[in-house]
Amino acid sequence: MNLWKLEWLRMTRSSKGIALVGVFVFFGIIGPLSAAYIGEILEQFGGGIEITFPEPTAADGITQYVGNVQQIGLLVLVMIAAGALTMESRYEMAVFLRTRVRNARQLLAPRFVVVAAFGVVAYAVGLLVAWYETAVLIESPDVGAMAAIFALGATYLIFAVAVVAFAGTHLKKVLPSVMLTLGILLIVPIFGLFPPVAEWLPSHLLGSSNDLLRGGEVADYWRSFVVTVGMTFVLLAASVRGLGRREL
Amino acid sequence: MIQTVGLSKKYGSKFAVNDVSINVAPGSVYGLVGPNGAGKTTILGILAGLREATSGSFDLGVPASRVAVLPDTPQFEPWLTAREVIQLGKQLTAPDSPLDRIDEVLSDAGLADVAEQRVGGFSRGMLQRLGLAATVVGDPEVLLLDEPSSALDPSGRRDVLDLVGQLRGKATVMFSSHILGDVQEVCDAVGIVQDGRLLYEGSIEGLLVGKAGLTYQVRVRSGTEAVVSGLSGLSWVESAQSPSPGLVRVIVTDPAAAETALVPMLATMDVPVISITPQTADLEDVFLELTT
Numbered sequence: 001m002n003l004w005k006l007e008w009l010r011m012t013r014s015s016k017g018i019a020l021v022g023v024f025v026f027f028g029i030i031g032p033l034s035a036a037y038i039g040e041i042l043e044q045f046g047g048g049i050e051i052t053f054p055e056p057t058a059a060d061g062i063t064q065y066v067g068n069v070q071q072i073g074l075l076v077l078v079m080i081a082a083g084a085l086t087m088e089s090r091y092e093m094a095v096f097l098r099t100r101v102r103n104a105r106q107l108l109a110p111r112f113v114v115v116a117a118f119g120v121v122a123y124a125v126g127l128l129v130a131w132y133e134t135a136v137l138i139e140s141p142d143v144g145a146m147a148a149i150f151a152l153g154a155t156y157l158i159f160a161v162a163v164v165a166f167a168g169t170h171l172k173k174v175l176p177s178v179m180l181t182l183g184i185l186l187i188v189p190i191f192g193l194f195p196p197v198a199e200w201l202p203s204h205l206l207g208s209s210n211d212l213l214r215g216g217e218v219a220d221y222w223r224s225f226v227v228t229v230g231m232t233f234v235l236l237a238a239s240v241r242g243l244g245r246r247e248l
Numbered sequence: 249m250i251q252t253v254g255l256s257k258k259y260g261s262k263f264a265v266n267d268v269s270i271n272v273a274p275g276s277v278y279g280l281v282g283p284n285g286a287g288k289t290t291i292l293g294i295l296a297g298l299r300e301a302t303s304g305s306f307d308l309g310v311p312a313s314r315v316a317v318l319p320d321t322p323q324f325e326p327w328l329t330a331r332e333v334i335q336l337g338k339q340l341t342a343p344d345s346p347l348d349r350i351d352e353v354l355s356d357a358g359l360a361d362v363a364e365q366r367v368g369g370f371s372r373g374m375l376q377r378l379g380l381a382a383t384v385v386g387d388p389e390v391l392l393l394d395e396p397s398s399a400l401d402p403s404g405r406r407d408v409l410d411l412v413g414q415l416r417g418k419a420t421v422m423f424s425s426h427i428l429g430d431v432q433e434v435c436d437a438v439g440i441v442q443d444g445r446l447l448y449e450g451s452i453e454g455l456l457v458g459k460a461g462l463t464y465q466v467r468v469r470s471g472t473e474a475v476v477s478g479l480s481g482l483s484w485v486e487s488a489q490s491p492s493p494g495l496v497r498v499i500v501t502d503p504a505a506a507e508t509a510l511v512p513m514l515a516t517m518d519v520p521v522i523s524i525t526p527q528t529a530d531l532e533d534v535f536l537e538l539t540t
Binding site: 001002003006009010013014090091092093095096097098099100101102247248 | 293296297298299300313315316317319321322323324325327328332335336337339340341379382386
């Protein structure tokens with residue numbers, strides 16, 4: 001038993017990991033399904049009114065999935081991550097661990113990596129389900145675009161977990177950590193209202209799936225990718241520093 | 249050897265710990281005693297490296313990796329088994345120690361039968377014993393135990409005190425408590441803290457010396473007033489009072505004079521004496537005397 005296995009058990013024994021993957025898979029099923037049958041679904045509630053939609057495309061199916069996981073999926077990931085990364089939420093356990101590790105990094109690394117890995121795996125599994133279903137119900141999406149969508153989406157999720165780590169090492173309770181994280185994630189896109197800034201922000205990655213599947217260039221996202229990776233490292237460094245300095 | 253010099257911790261304008269200098273002999277069990285809010289946990293937190301002292305210094309005499317801390321109400325992830333908690337404690341503090349050590353501490357803590365059970369269903373007493381087992385599994389040289397026996401039933405307290413007692417000579421133990429009986433039973437030395445200040449430090453015997461035998465309880469079948477008036481005013485009597493009919497409490501200034509003269513004095517009063525009992529002070533009396 002070590003700190004890495006402890007975090008693995010946190011995700012598996014407490015069903016958090018299964019719940020996380022389950023949510024992403026659910027949206028992987030629902031996203032393309034709703035994109036493919038949106039016309040029929042709305043007609044059922046239309047009272048005889050005929051609604052004509054354009055033929056669904058692969059971009060519709062995948063974007064529907066990505067859009068859902070960027071909202072509800074991300075919220076679930078943030079809540080699960082806050083449970084693991086809010087170090088002082090269980091004071092006695094925090095005392096037990098902090099007085100037995102050499103430094104804050106030793107304590108933070110397994111929690112961050114395991115939660116982020118579960119988030120990325122859940123996103124990947126959901127994306128694969130959405131890909132398969134889109135291919136069956138609509139059309140096959142471009143492989144290169146799908147690889148980029150996975151990479152950029154995973155980068156944003158890892159960034160979000162880093163925000164949780166920052167909040168969790170500076171606040172004592174899980175709920176405030178969740179609220180601070182969501183606040184940061186919601187405020188960052190506001191800066192995107194200034195066009196020159198928008199493509200540098202992590203939130204720019206969120207719109208990549210639709211654009212890439214409609215012929216957009218991956219190169220349009222390198223700036224926000226670099227900034228997101230950089231901010232992830234900065235947040236983690238601040239988290240380690242904050243945890244190390246924080247009194248219990 | 250645990251030593252603090254002028255240790256202080258200030259929150260805002262209030263001192264939680266104020267100029268505390270403590271000396272704990274190696275291999276001894278030291279009781280840090282004081283009422284709730286006296287500063288005991290803060291002192292232990294500073295020594296454990298969980299809080300930073302505002303001023304002063306301390307030396308635990310060993311590297312931080314050889315120090316183990318037990319909070320007052322140990323809690324662990326409820327989905328871990330007792331064995332996994334001990335395994336984690338061992339891995340973090342003494343990864344190279346033999347695996348037998350895990351079974352040994354589980355057995356010592358009386359948890360061998362529940363080793364494979366998840367701790368989410370454990371009682372507070374079991375968690376306290378598990379916490380102590382996870383604390384000693386790495387064979388630390390210094391143990392800082394915060395109220396290890398608080399809020400336990402008599403059986404749980406007994407188990408924890410026995411475990412603490414067994415550490416004497418193997419490690420230096422500092423444990424805080426407001427249960428004076430526990431301290432008197434298991435500690436070699438005691439530090440009494442109130443409002444962040446150290447009021448007394450030394451052996452328990454040293455604390456009680458001079459207190460034992462200063463008070464006598466005289467029980468009579470009748471003539472209480474006669475005894476009170478007869479003893480009051482004598483040169484070796486500080487006071488003689490009757491808290492209840494048939495009982496006279498005599499506080500003496502000279503125990504030797506009392507041993508010689510008290511019985512003859514009572515004989516002259518012609519009252520039926522049931523008993524004369526020297527009242528020995530215990531830690532609680534002295535604690536109350538120091539802190540009130």
